[in-house]
Amino acid sequence: MEVFSNSQLIVMTILMFIGGEVFTSMVGLHMKRSKIIKVWKSEGRVTSVDSYPASPRPSDFLDQIELSIVTIPDSGITRFESQNDVLSSYNTNNPFVKYNAIKFLGFLVLGYLLVMQILGIASVLIYLALISSAKDVLRKKGLKTLTFAIFTVVSTFASCGFVPTNENMIVFSKNSGLLWILIPQVLLGNTLFPSFLRFSIWVLGKKFKKDEANYLLKKTAEIGYLHLLPGMHSSFLVATVVGFVFLGAYGNVGFTTGYSCDRELKSDPNCVNKWYGFSGKWSDEGKLILIIVMFFGRLKKFNMNGGQPWKLL
Incomplete structure (x- = not known):
C-alpha cells in the first residue's frame, strides 16, 4: 500500500x-x-417539483370537517367517524x-x-x-x-x-x-x-x-x-x-494483525511468523475464491429475501 x-x-x-x-x-x-x-407528472397530479406541497398537512383538507357519518355497506350500521380517525387514515394512506x-x-x-x-x-x-x-x-x-x-x-x-x-x-x-x-x-x-x-x-x-x-x-x-x-x-x-462480538474477535474484510505460528492447531516446524494477513500465504486459486466471496458479499442486498433468520408472528 x-x-x-x-x-x-x-x-x-x-x-x-x-x-x-x-x-x-x-x-x-x-x-x-x-x-x-x-x-x-405522468398522471397530471403535479407539473413540476416546485408545485408539489413540501409539507402537506391533514388540516389543509379538514378545516371544515368536524364529524363525518360513515355507513358500512350491506350491514345497515352507521357510525360517527371523528376527525382524529380521518387524520389517522390520512397519515397512513x-x-x-x-x-x-x-x-x-x-x-x-x-x-x-x-x-x-x-x-x-x-x-x-x-x-x-x-x-x-x-x-x-x-x-x-x-x-x-x-x-x-x-x-x-x-x-x-x-x-x-x-x-x-x-x-x-x-x-x-x-x-x-x-x-x-x-x-x-x-x-x-x-x-x-x-x-x-x-x-x-x-x-x-x-x-x-x-x-x-x-x-x-x-x-x-x-x-x-x-x-x-x-x-x-x-x-x-x-x-x-x-x-458474536463477545464470542470472538470481530474482524473486517482486509483488516489483519498478521498470523502467528502459535495459533496453529497442529504444530508445523516449517511455519514462519508473518506480518501480513493469513490470506497472503494462500494459493492463487484460493485468493480467487476469496475475491468471489467478497464480491458476492457486496451483492447480498439483491437476495435479502432469500433466507429468513427469524420467523416472527
Missing part, C-alpha cells in the same frame, strides 16, 4: 466512499423519490406522506453517513496528535496525517479494510486506542447500521418530522429500503452482533 502516492490514496478514498453500501443505498432512496415525481418520508429518510442517511465519518476522522486526528508513537509510524512511512485519517475511516466504514501501510494494522500493535476508535466504524457502517438508523428516526421523530418518522417506523415494509428493519428485527440484530 505504501507504493501509492498521496494523490492515489485520495482517489482510492473517493472510490471507497461512493462504493460503500450506505452511500449507494442513499442514492437509491433519492432515485426512488425522483421516480415518484415522474409518476405524478396519503401518498404525499410517503413521499416526504422517503425524502426525510434519504437526507437522514446522508447525515448519518457524514456525521459518523466526521466523528471518526476527528477522533483519529486527535489520537494521532496526542499519541506520539502512532504519529511517528506515519512520519517514518511518509504518510500525511490527514490523508491517513480520512482513508482509514472511510475504508473501515465502507467495510473495505484497506490501510495505507504495508503491515496493515499490526504496525499499530502498541496503539490499541486507535483500534478502539475504528471498531465502532466497522459496526456502524455495516451490521449495526439498520438498528442505529431506526434509532435515529425514532429520536428525530420526537421533535422533528413527526409524521414522516411515524410513517417510517410503522410502514417500514412499504418504503422498500432493505436497511430499514422492523423494530423487533432491529433489536434481535443488536443482540446477535453483540453476542
Whole structure:
C-alpha cells in the first residue's frame, strides 16, 4: 500500500466512499423519490417539483370537517367517524406522506453517513496528535496525517479494510486506542447500521418530522429500503452482533494483525511468523475464491429475501 502516492490514496478514498453500501443505498432512496415525481407528472397530479406541497398537512383538507357519518355497506350500521380517525387514515394512506418520508429518510442517511465519518476522522486526528508513537509510524512511512485519517475511516466504514501501510494494522500493535476508535466504524457502517438508523428516526421523530418518522417506523415494509428493519428485527440484530462480538474477535474484510505460528492447531516446524494477513500465504486459486466471496458479499442486498433468520408472528 505504501507504493501509492498521496494523490492515489485520495482517489482510492473517493472510490471507497461512493462504493460503500450506505452511500449507494442513499442514492437509491433519492432515485426512488425522483421516480415518484415522474409518476405524478405522468398522471397530471403535479407539473413540476416546485408545485408539489413540501409539507402537506391533514388540516389543509379538514378545516371544515368536524364529524363525518360513515355507513358500512350491506350491514345497515352507521357510525360517527371523528376527525382524529380521518387524520389517522390520512397519515397512513396519503401518498404525499410517503413521499416526504422517503425524502426525510434519504437526507437522514446522508447525515448519518457524514456525521459518523466526521466523528471518526476527528477522533483519529486527535489520537494521532496526542499519541506520539502512532504519529511517528506515519512520519517514518511518509504518510500525511490527514490523508491517513480520512482513508482509514472511510475504508473501515465502507467495510473495505484497506490501510495505507504495508503491515496493515499490526504496525499499530502498541496503539490499541486507535483500534478502539475504528471498531465502532466497522459496526456502524455495516451490521449495526439498520438498528442505529431506526434509532435515529425514532429520536428525530420526537421533535422533528413527526409524521414522516411515524410513517417510517410503522410502514417500514412499504418504503422498500432493505436497511430499514422492523423494530423487533432491529433489536434481535443488536443482540446477535453483540453476542458474536463477545464470542470472538470481530474482524473486517482486509483488516489483519498478521498470523502467528502459535495459533496453529497442529504444530508445523516449517511455519514462519508473518506480518501480513493469513490470506497472503494462500494459493492463487484460493485468493480467487476469496475475491468471489467478497464480491458476492457486496451483492447480498439483491437476495435479502432469500433466507429468513427469524420467523416472527
